[in-house]
Amino acid sequence: MSLDAAATDAEASFAAAQGSLLRGARSRAQMTLHDVEGATRGEFKAASVSAYERGERTISVLRLLRLASLYGVVLDELIPESVDVDPSVVGRARSLWVDQFGLAELGGGARIRIDLARLDDLDGPGWDQLRTFVSFVCTRRRGRLGRVVTLRADDVWGVAAMLGVTPEEVLTVFDREGLTRPA
16 A cells, blocks of 8 residues: 555544544534534535544534534544554544644643633634633533633644634743733
8 A cells, every 4th residue: 555545544533533423522512414404504404414523524613612612622532542553544534634733743741821811801803712612621521711821732733723823823822911920
């Protein structure tokens, strides 16, 4: 099998694994395909969501973020960690998908504390998405919104997608906007 064929197989395995995660999240949210279409006012057609879930169609990061928000899950829950393919191409599908949007994975246990009062002062679609995301993070962690929230490394690359920067640039953007708070 050539590297290109192996990569294609890896991409197909990735898409199938991601589709399974999407289907599971939708099911846990107790939504039908038509519920998704209705809740998004037609932004996500039932046929498109079904194609994502079957692994027949790829999904952009921003659309994946919107589905994560709709289903009440964090973005990382909708991205397969690994696929069962030839070791020479393991992760290539994920990295190609991530690279398509100019993102890199953030390693380690990095955490960023952000000031929620300052976040409320920022305008724009990326900041609106971040406020929604932070609300879901707090709900998922069974916390409440206070003055500060700590974003974990696995949250940061989703935030990067919302803001249109790389995960490594998130801290710089937060610092520039006065969002970061000392630990």
